[in-house]
């Protein structure tokens with residue numbers, strides 16, 4: 521569960537300028553027979569000290585939102601709209617500009633630690649590289665900082681183990697190494713893409729709690745994407761529900777779990793735990809999540825699966841409407 525925060529904390533945070541803002545973010549992929557829209561007009565803000573969750577089933581576009589923000593979209597992809605970091609445009613920015621931000625203020629944790637860890641390099645060299653390159657530390661200073669960070673992610677016997685290669689760690693320990701690496705430069709903004717999906721449930725819970733504690737201590741802004749509402753319940757302050765590349769609903773975590781308004785969110789919650797239930801739950805997986813070709817979609821993306829569908833739903837795409845208390849929903853039948 522997120523650490524308890526008073527309403528005053530929340531009010532102060534919401535008054536601060538967002539560190540990351542996405543506006544009308546669209547990601548298209550060129551395919552052999554057309555263009556597929558993976559992310560469709562997504563907008564959100566994240567502030568320091570806030571953990572934003574993006575939840576949606578596989579293929580809903582979660583990873584592509586993070587990839588676009590990190591400048592890692594595949595070669596056949598095109599990003600449009602805007603993503604700003606501390607007020608600077610970073611969408612489609614030059615590799616030099618992105619490298620600078622990625623090394624010092626923005627980092628990412630992937631589902632598979634081997635995406636970030638080099639299998640042929642000892643952990644000590646991978647962890648210290650960034651401190652030496654970006655912060656001008658001596659190697660000895662960097663090793664001390666890295667050992668301390670490994671201790672903070674609770675790797676036993678860190679001073680000895682730091683000299684091992686990644687494959688000499690278990691899956692859970694490797695994920696801890698990656699978290700240590702991502703937090704080493706004290707990033708202002710952290711992206712986490714299904715950070716614990718590959719791990720068993722007990723290890724997942726430990727790692728999420730650890731991550732939650734560390735990012736709160738750093739006062740970082742976090743965007744975490746997952747298909748798992750248990751992860752959202754454990755980590756997040758606010759959540760966006762994504763379907764077919766579009767935002768269906770946005771709400772504070774308690775509001776979403778207690779009173780989901782969008783039919784898709786309601787369906788998810790019906791199959792989901794309460795906040796005090798710590799077991800991990802997956803979204804109900806229903807095959808055939810629709811992926812429209814760009815410009816071809818009409819109507820609500822959820823219409824084929826919605827039991828409240830009316831005629832208007834198949835012809836008119838509902839706009840995301842924002843209401844009080846940070847709530848928003850995209851449905852013809854819902855006023856947020």
Ligand SMILES: Nc1ncnc2c1ncn2[C@@H]1O[C@H](COP(=O)(O)OP(=O)(O)O)[C@@H](O)[C@H]1O
Pocket residue numbers: 549550551556558576577578579580581582583584585594595596597811
């Ligand atoms: N390089 C690519 N070329 C074509 N389609 C892609 C590419 N990368 C991702 N996609 C598609 O974009 C959609 C969204 O993918 P993704 O963001 O990875 O989903 P999620 O993370 O929610 O599971 C999926 O339909 C996926 O197949």
Ligand code: SF4
Pocket residue numbers: 782783784820821822823824826827828829830833838850851852853
């Ligand atoms: S707009 Fe229509 S189809 Fe879409 S979620 Fe609302 S009721 Fe269902």
Ligand SMILES: [Mg+2]
Pocket residue numbers: 582583584713
């Ligand atoms: Mg993904």
